[in-house]
Amino acid sequence: MPALRPIDxxxxxxxPYGYFLSEKISTLAGRYGRTVTWRPVLQFAVLRGLNLPWxxxxxxxxxxxxxxxxxSARFLGxxxxxxxxxxxxxxxxxRAFYLLQSxxxxxxxxxxxxxxxxxxREGRDISDINxxxxxxxxxxxxLGASAEVSEQLKTDVARAYLQDAIAGAIERRAFGSPFIxxxxxxxxxxxxxxxxxxxxxQGSAA
Amino acid sequence: MPALRPIDxxxxxxxPYGYFLSEKISTLAGRYGRTVTWRPVLQFAVLRGLNLPWxxxxxxxxxxxxxxxxxSARFLGxxxxxxxxxxxxxxxxxRAFYLLQSxxxxxxxxxxxxxxxxxxREGRDISDINxxxxxxxxxxxxLGASAEVSEQLKTDVARAYLQDAIAGAIERRAFGSPFIxxxxxxxxxxxxxxxxxxxxxQGSAA
Numbered sequence: 117m118p119a120l121r122p123i124d125x126x127x128x129x130x131x132p133y134g135y136f137l138s139e140k141i142s143t144l145a146g147r148y149g150r151t152v153t154w155r156p157v158l159q160f161a162v163l164r165g166l167n168l169p170w171x172x173x174x175x176x177x178x179x180x181x182x183x184x185x186x187x188s189a190r191f192l193g194x195x196x197x198x199x200x201x202x203x204x205x206x207x208x209x210x211r212a213f214y215l216l217q218s219x220x221x222x223x224x225x226x227x228x229x230x231x232x233x234x235x236x237r238e239g240r241d242i243s244d245i246n247x248x249x250x251x252x253x254x255x256x257x258x259l260g261a262s263a264e265v266s267e268q269l270k271t272d273v274a275r276a277y278l279q280d281a282i283a284g285a286i287e288r289r290a291f292g293s294p295f296i297x298x299x300x301x302x303x304x305x306x307x308x309x310x311x312x313x314x315x316x317x318q319g320s321a322a
Numbered sequence: 323m324p325a326l327r328p329i330d331x332x333x334x335x336x337x338p339y340g341y342f343l344s345e346k347i348s349t350l351a352g353r354y355g356r357t358v359t360w361r362p363v364l365q366f367a368v369l370r371g372l373n374l375p376w377x378x379x380x381x382x383x384x385x386x387x388x389x390x391x392x393x394s395a396r397f398l399g400x401x402x403x404x405x406x407x408x409x410x411x412x413x414x415x416x417r418a419f420y421l422l423q424s425x426x427x428x429x430x431x432x433x434x435x436x437x438x439x440x441x442x443r444e445g446r447d448i449s450d451i452n453x454x455x456x457x458x459x460x461x462x463x464x465l466g467a468s469a470e471v472s473e474q475l476k477t478d479v480a481r482a483y484l485q486d487a488i489a490g491a492i493e494r495r496a497f498g499s500p501f502i503x504x505x506x507x508x509x510x511x512x513x514x515x516x517x518x519x520x521x522x523x524q525g526s527a528a
Contacts, residue, residue, distance in 0.1 A: 166380070166382045167380060167382075168380050168382065168383065169375065174372070174373060174374050176372045176373075176374065176495045176497055177374065177497060179495070180495070180497070180508055180510060183507070183508065184510070187517060188517070191516070191517050191520060289382045289385070289386070291382055291383060291386070301389070302386055302389065304386060304390070305513070307511070307513035307514070308513070310397070311393060311394070311397050314397060
């Protein structure tokens with residue numbers, strides 16, 4: 117039997133539904149013999165590339181979503197508090213993720229979870245490059261001390277990693293956060309968890 | 323113990339997710355001692371009133387939704403086929419609903435279900451006033467023969483019922499289909515069914 121393909125998981129660190137799914141997807145995928153390829157992006161850039169509005173732009177929808185974030189967290193049993201800095205700019209976090217992936221493959225997922233929890237549980241300001249550099253050094257020191265990490269996050273290499281990820285999301289039409297792709301089939305939103313599980317239970321597509 | 327308040331169910335006959343919820347909500351509400359107030363509207367008019375785009379306007383989102391309609395129907399165990407006339411104009415269906423409600427209270431829900439199934443299972447063109455008139459006469463003949471029903475659907479009275487419903491949806495910010503309100507708490511989308519059930523299980527709000 118050929119190995120099952122990894123699941124693609126597109127998200128923005130500043131998306132609560134992306135955070136909720138990040139707390140569930142690895143365990144769920146593992147139960148069905150799959151791994152997860154985490155792909156942080158900047159949601160606003162992907163949406164702009166696909167000519168779609170940001171969901172919280174409209175005040176009516178924004179008010180609803182703020183209610184729904186809380187309720188969905190409670191329903192899913194996830195620790196959540198709306199951070200004081202919301203939404204956050206996540207380019208530093210996403211660049212750090214891809215830098216870690218190239219220097220210390222495997223550690224980037226631990227880092228992503230640390231960023232998510234720092235933001236969504238502790239309310240830290242992940243827009244701040246110094247906060248991100250500190251979180252990187254908590255995970256691993258291969259990128260150097262905190263100040264050096266900050267410098268690396270501004271390099272063309274770091275920028276290019278994130279730009280490629282965004283271009284990939286646009287090409288694959290991953291228009292939201294979270295956006296999951298299983299053997300080519302797209303699933304948008306944490307509310308698709310039961311359908312994602314049903315799809316995983318089927319194994320590989322015929 | 324005071325009686326529990328009815329649930330408000332806003333929907334457009336031309337919304338597949340509205341159809342899916344229409345097949346579930348009455349039974350679910352009944353299990354928790356609630357009734358459902360069905361409120362068909364024209365989704366495009368409500369969205370325009372709230373300055374929101376129609377979800378299927380963007381081709382990327384449209385392609386995804388067409389996949390998701392099928393998959394969600396299968397997941398929920400609902401008979402569904404994308405109708406040849408999609409989306410349909412639903413002002414005749416919605417006006418007929420409110421006319422029936424005033425002439426034969428209680429029959430309007432049977433009518434709504436008949437319209438939904440005629441459209442989503444049999445692919446009939448519910449934009450056509452003659453189709454709607456025929457469906458009305460299938461339910462009840464108090465509005466007269468089919469030709470007379472068609473005339474009544476064009477009256478100011480019929481128009482006013484629907485306009486009031488749309489204005490109410492805008493005022494209550496019921497920005498999608500389906501949109502459920504339980505004791506003032508809003509739920510958008512058929513994917514909120516598990517959260518709706520959890521809310522109903524709590525009884526009335528504290």
